[in-house]
Amino acid sequence: MKISKDFLNRMKDLLGEEEFEAYVRSFEEERLYGLRVNTLKISPEEFINITDLSLKPVPWIRNGFYYNGDERPAKDPYYYAGLYYLQEPSAMTPADLLPVAPGDRVLDLCAAPGGKSTELGARLQGKGMLVSNDISNSRAKALLKNLELWGIENICVTSEEPGKLKDTFGPFFNKILIDAPCSGEGMFRKDADMVKSYEEHGPEYYAVIQKEIVAQAVDMLVPGGLMLYSTCTFSPCEDEDIIRWMLEEYEEMELLPLPLFEGASDGIGLSGCLRLFPHKVKGEGHFMALLRKKQSHEREDIISKETEKEKPLPEELKEFLSLISRQFDTRRIYMKEDCVYYLPECFPKQGKKLRYLRTGLLLGELKKGRFEPAQPLAMALKQGEFKQTISWNKSDERVIRYLKGETIFLTEEEGQKKGWCLICVDGHPLGFAKGSGNTLKNKYYPGWRWQ
Ligand SMILES: C[S@@+](CC[C@H](N)C(=O)[O-])C[C@H]1O[C@@H](n2cnc3c(N)ncnc32)[C@H](O)[C@@H]1O
Numbered sequence: 519m520k521i522s523k524d525f526l527n528r529m530k531d532l533l534g535e536e537e538f539e540a541y542v543r544s545f546e547e548e549r550l551y552g553l554r555v556n557t558l559k560i561s562p563e564e565f566i567n568i569t570d571l572s573l574k575p576v577p578w579i580r581n582g583f584y585y586n587g588d589e590r591p592a593k594d595p596y597y598y599a600g601l602y603y604l605q606e607p608s609a610m611t612p613a614d615l616l617p618v619a620p621g622d623r624v625l626d627l628c629a630a631p632g633g634k635s636t637e638l639g640a641r642l643q644g645k646g647m648l649v650s651n652d653i654s655n656s657r658a659k660a661l662l663k664n665l666e667l668w669g670i671e672n673i674c675v676t677s678e679e680p681g682k683l684k685d686t687f688g689p690f691f692n693k694i695l696i697d698a699p700c701s702g703e704g705m706f707r708k709d710a711d712m713v714k715s716y717e718e719h720g721p722e723y724y725a726v727i728q729k730e731i732v733a734q735a736v737d738m739l740v741p742g743g744l745m746l747y748s749t750c751t752f753s754p755c756e757d758e759d760i761i762r763w764m765l766e767e768y769e770e771m772e773l774l775p776l777p778l779f780e781g782a783s784d785g786i787g788l789s790g791c792l793r794l795f796p797h798k799v800k801g802e803g804h805f806m807a808l809l810r811k812k813q814s815h816e817r818e819d820i821i822s823k824e825t826e827k828e829k830p831l832p833e834e835l836k837e838f839l840s841l842i843s844r845q846f847d848t849r850r851i852y853m854k855e856d857c858v859y860y861l862p863e864c865f866p867k868q869g870k871k872l873r874y875l876r877t878g879l880l881l882g883e884l885k886k887g888r889f890e891p892a893q894p895l896a897m898a899l900k901q902g903e904f905k906q907t908i909s910w911n912k913s914d915e916r917v918i919r920y921l922k923g924e925t926i927f928l929t930e931e932e933g934q935k936k937g938w939c940l941i942c943v944d945g946h947p948l949g950f951a952k953g954s955g956n957t958l959k960n961k962y963y964p965g966w967r968w969q
Contacts, residue, residue, distance in 0.1 A: 521706060521713055529703075532752060532786065533795075540797040549708050550800055552607040553591055555581040558640040558669050559946060560601055568912075568944060569596065576607045576800070578779045579614055584800070595917045598968065599946035600667040600897055605633045606708055608794045608801030609750065613637035615776055615792070615806055616746035618693050620645035623864055625691040627680055627735055630657030632664035634697055639670035647862035649691070651676045651683060655873075662875045663966070666894040669947075671879035672862035676872050680734035686872055692743040694735050698728045700749035700756050704803020707796060721753035728760050736768050741813030744774070748806045752795075757805040758788040764809065774808045834889040838882070841905040841938060852877065856884045891938065891950050893963035901945045906935060906953070909942035917943050921968035926951065926958040 530538040553571075555562045562581045566573060571589055576582035584607065585591055591604060613634040618624055618641040626635045630652035639648045650665060650673060652658040658677040665673050676683065701721045702712040732747065739745055747764075749756050764771055775790035781799035785791025785807070794804040829848045831839075835858060839846055850861045861878040879898055882891040901907055908928075910917050916926050920941055928935060935953025941962075942948060951958040 522717065525703065525716070529752065532754070537797070541795060544795075544797040545707055547707075547796075548587065550607055550802075551585050551587050551589075552576060552605050552610065552801075553583055553585055553602040554579065554605050554610050554637060555583070555602050556600055556636070556640055556668055557581055558643070559599070565601060570594075576610065578782070578799075579607065579610045582607055582610045595912050595921065595943045595948070596946070598667075598921055598966075599943050599948055600669050601946060603633065603636050603664065603668070606705075606802050608704070608796075608799065608804040609633055610637070611792075611794065611804060612695060612697055612746055612748035612806050613641075615808060616693055616695055616744060618642060622646045622693050623691045624648045624693045624695070625683070625687075625735075625738060626650045626695045626697070627683075627731060628652060628697050628699060629695075630654060630661040632661045632668075634695055635661065636664055636668045636670070638693075638695065639665060639668060639673060642670075642672060644672055645863065647672050647674065647864050649674045649676060649683075649687075651678055651680075653677065653679060655875075658875050666876075666880075666897055667966070669897040669899075671860065671894075671898040673879075674862065674865070674877050675875040677875060678873055680731050680738075682872065684734045684737050687738055687866065689738060689740050690866065691738050692740050694739055694743065694745045696728075696731055696735055696745065696747045698724070698731060698747065698749050698756070698760075700724050700728070700751040701753060702750055703752045704750040704794075704796070704805075708802050721751065721755050724751075725755045725760065728756060729763060732760060732764050733767075736764070736771060736811070739811045741770070741811050743811050745771075745809045745811070746806060747809065748804060750802065750804050752793075752803055752805070754786055757793075758785050758791055758807075761785075761791060761807045761809070762788060770812050771809050772812055774810050776806060776808050832884060832889075834884065834887055835881075838889040838891060838938070842899065843903050843905075850878070851881075853884075858882055858884065858889075890961075893949055893966065896940060896947050896949045899940060899947050901940070901942050901947065904938075904940035904947075906938060907940045907942060908932065908935070908951075908958075909945050912943050917948070918968055920948065920951070920958075920960060920962060923960050923962055923964060923967050925960055928953075928956040928958065930956075932956075 573583035620643040629650040635650040655677045776792040783793040791807040858881045859878040880892045949962040
């Protein structure tokens with residue numbers, strides 16, 4: 519790997535001679551592979567019991583694990599069931615340090631492909647709302663898939679400039695994550711391509727963008743709300759300098775010191791921030807700072823108290839929802855063209871239109887008197903919640919055949935099925951099928967098929 523002298527000199531200045539040597543030696547070590555367990559669907563302890571992967575815990579992340587680089591966790595039915603997300607261990611830290619709780623209104627401003635949003639969404643446990651945004655439409659599509667695979671139902675996915683979100687939402691969120699676009703110095707060992715893009719756009723280029731994003735985010739935070747700013751780069755001009763600038767520019771913002779853990783370092787020249795270096799932790803490079811907008815109590819008027827009226831639902835939709843043992847609040851059901859969505863509980867009425875890739879959980883489509891359930895609904899269900907469920911062991915060859923989109927035949931023991939069935943692997947939903955005698959017509963979403 520060819521790293522510019524200029525960058526290495528800057529690192530030497532930043533770290534001092536001795537630590538710099540240790541940093542350079544870290545490039546000879548193998549890159550690390552990590553996965554994070556989806557606590558919406560399974561506990562880390564249960565996951566360890568059922569997986570074939572050889573896992574070792576990431577010491578500072580409760581649901582984070584290292585796996586061996588020669589294993590292929592993305593070719594595993596449990597991956598298709600959304601039980602885990604593949605993520606470099608240091609990158610697990612920002613979402614872990616933003617204290618998100620059920621009921622929060624969370625904005626992940628630079629969210630694609632969803633490494634942090636998936637964790638934030640899991641922490642909401644279906645209550646409150648997560649708005650995940652990325653300016654890049656193509657990256658936002660990957661984000662949407664990851665969030666839906668993960669089974670998060672209270673999401674909105676947008677692809678907008680932060681200023682447009684600010685004009686629409688105003689001060690609305692009580693937790694904001696900015697995982698800012700950056701020069702990526704902390705990822706050189708993991709991804710050699712980062713070195714090439716670094717030559718094109720270095721720290722100074724990104725510092726301008728970061729300030730623009732932060733400025734919009736401050737205005738979207740309610741008083742008392744928390745903001746976690748993170749990058750995967752080392753240059754202070756993208757890290758501590760941005761935080762210092764924010765504190766000077768917005769006197770309502772204050773820095774909340776982050777707790778250090780073994781291997782983590784304090785901010786450079788600004789105590790209370792947190793840095794991760796590849797020569798000190800088993801992970802790549804990261805920077806984080808937690809801030810709060812001052813004022814002790816939140817504004818009461820943020821969410822409109824205006825309540826929607828109960829809506830009459832089409833009969834075919836009512837009939838399908840009766841197969842699910844969960845109460846749907848019909849005021850949150852939103853129909854656009856033939857698609858039916860279930861909006862998050864605090865979805866605000868907005869004046870201006872945003873580029874939404876998704877508003878809430880996609881329940882399905884109304885098709886000439888029928889209702890066809892959608893893949894995201896299957897992923898958001900628990901096995902016991904759907905009337906007719908079929909669960910196969912991971913070793914049953916029909917699991918992969920189902921994921922490939924093939925028609926499946928039931929055994930005599932399984933009996934005959936009629937109508938919609940939720941297909942599961944070891945009790946974890948994969949998608950829908952429609953039973954007709956001993957045949958299951960495959961309804962797995964074609965765009966997600968096993969390749
Ligand atoms: C570091 S990556 C985010 C990684 C993501 N948080 C994750 O954990 O998977 C930064 C993202 O910011 C997006 N981005 C760049 N400029 C932006 C802007 N002005 N507003 C919002 N997103 C932006 C990029 O498209 C990129 O996906």
